[in-house]
Amino acid sequence: MRPKLTVRNLYKIFGKNTQAALERLRRGEDKAEILAQTGATVGVQDASFDVEEGEIFVVMGLSGSGKSTLVRTLNGLIEPTSGQILIDGEDVARADAASLRRIRRDKIAMVFQHFALFPHWTIAENVAYGLKIRGISKDARRARALEVLEQVGLAPWADSLPADLSGGMQQRVGLARGLAADPDILLMDEPFGALDPLIRRDMQAELLTLQKTLKKTIVFITHDLNEALLLGNRIAIMKDGRIVQTGTAQEIVTTPADDYVAAFVADIDRGRVFTADDVASDAITIQLRDTPVREALRLMEKHGSHALYVMDGKRVAGVVTYRDLAACEMDTSTPSPTIRGSMITDYPTAACDTQLHELYGPAGQGLPIAVTDDADRLVAVIEPGDVLAHLSGDATANGADANGKEAAHVQPG
Amino acid sequence: MFSPADIATLPFDDWVNGFVRGWLVPNFRPAFRAAQVPISAVLAWTEAFFLFVPMLVTTAAFALASWLTAGRGMAIFTLVGFAFIDMIGLWPQTMTTLAMIVTSVLFCALVGIPTGILAARSDRAWAVIRPVLDVMQTIPSFVYLVPIVMLFGVGMAPGIIATFIFALPPIVRLTNLGIRNVRADLIEAAEAFGSTRWQMLWDVQLPLAMRTIMAGLNQTLMLALSMVVIAALIGAGGLGLVVNTGLGRMDVGGATAGGVGIVILAIVLDRITQGLAERSDVRGISLRQALANLFRLRGTAPAAETQRAA
């Protein structure tokens, strides 16, 4: 499928002589040199990336790295010096004023760092702004505004003025205003940058919750790596106007493209970056029925594992360990024992997107952790040792990562 | 000592005379005459209106407006001041002057606000408009009285035209300033949601610039008042004429009476418009709201506040 948004070889140079500066850039001169020689400031250089429908694409970089410039070219607030920006195949970089307006009204909305709410209008009027621009009737606007305000939990403030709301609430309004016109793409330029850390965390969680139902294509700008890792399905890291690496949080943490990125991710809490998915491996299961202990022991020996998940039809019934079964086999009082008697039903579980730091506890039980999907089906298991190996970031963790990816998609037989 | 005049003297005054008398007046006098028709019409209408409405009704209306915008003290001042004007026998002249002020401020607003908007939205337009305003503000008004009389004749309308030239710059400047000072991130937000230039103007720029525009209107009004006496020199009547007549006859009492009338009118109009400008506070309110505020009882909170409290 075609990506929702495609950016190809995008350049933005501020100042006069942009063409001369562009030549120099392509010849390989750097930003500082060009500023000194031509007086032109390089905002973005040679940015290329795709944003898939429904994903949160985070652009991360230090202040001045060109994030705001990049995001403003996407809706034409800044006209790029060269390059392509395709939204559903239409090039924003070459759109005339009328097409740009249409794209902004129908397809792409923006949330701003300092909220940019209109101080002379009520919250509901602010939220309805995009609809007003489109010429939608007053009643319909208000109804839609209240609906969106309900979603962000601000319906009771519909008739207040922005000045009466706290920063966090104001940004919820900013978000609601972006969502009201139901755009395909949401651009967010450091939306939580002006908020207190605690409020920021709430807002991040709320955005993730909203995104589960909304499934918007979001381009999210931040200078905070933790925020990037938390929110981004994929992350682009910018430095001096250039994108130095694009990848998932896990890819960026495990294989930084250069020293710059490596320095960035050095202090990161890996337990919050990786999820159950990353360490999970293929689940070997056995059906409950009247399976004899011996058969289970043979299966474990074959796979070299110390525990097996027991399925009752499609449902997980419990887990059996090699040690328990071996003891049972030794005990000759029952002639042909089944696994039922040795099954542990109090087994640890996790979801695919459970973060590793939440698995410390379950891993302590010494049993493999069952990774289940929304329908409570077993999709993979996590060996307790892999959790710790992954957190320390050693080589074996990468191996587990690779086969874990496969395992997540394998349905247990 | 050598001076450039030893080499050549320039008959600059003759050139101007030639230009105005020889070319402008003969060719364009009818056009200028026609141009003053709308001014005369508006003036005739407002003057008739103010002269028709009984003194007590006008006074009550102004006192109410003062009360709503500037407080009780100002309302009392308005009552006392207007009564005083009536008692010194200058009520009709005051109403004539008021009509002239209203007419010239109306035309200043009609021309000045759109010009200010134009200047705010285009640096090139501002580059042209700005020096024109500078000239308008620096030329002594007596200088343009003569050509105005030549082109328009004498009377009320030429007086208003002179007033218009004198009082126009502040409203243009402050409209321009107000719109240019609207927060850049709000403009960006409006643009990001796909607004047209007109939508941006109506929804964002004008409401948020309203306070500054109102301040410009106040300044324009004050300048218009200060032209009353000068305009009377070219045939405009009202309080200016009273002052001039007093001056001509060395009648200190008459001149002072006219002067006091002008001052009272100036204070009342100034406070009312200032109050209006302050009402368009940081939030910036629309003209409609500003007018609504004028007619809302002062004691009650604006609608937004009531809703907030609820």
Ligand SMILES: Nc1ncnc2c1ncn2[C@@H]1O[C@H](COP(=O)(O)OP(=O)(O)O)[C@@H](O)[C@H]1O
């Ligand atoms: N309008 C402008 N004119 C000139 N230079 C600009 C302009 N906007 C941004 N820049 C420059 O472009 C670079 C990138 O800025 P910006 O995109 O705002 O970075 P960020 O959002 O990552 O902090 C900076 O060096 C900045 O000074």
Ligand SMILES: [Mg+2]
């Ligand atoms: Mg920025």
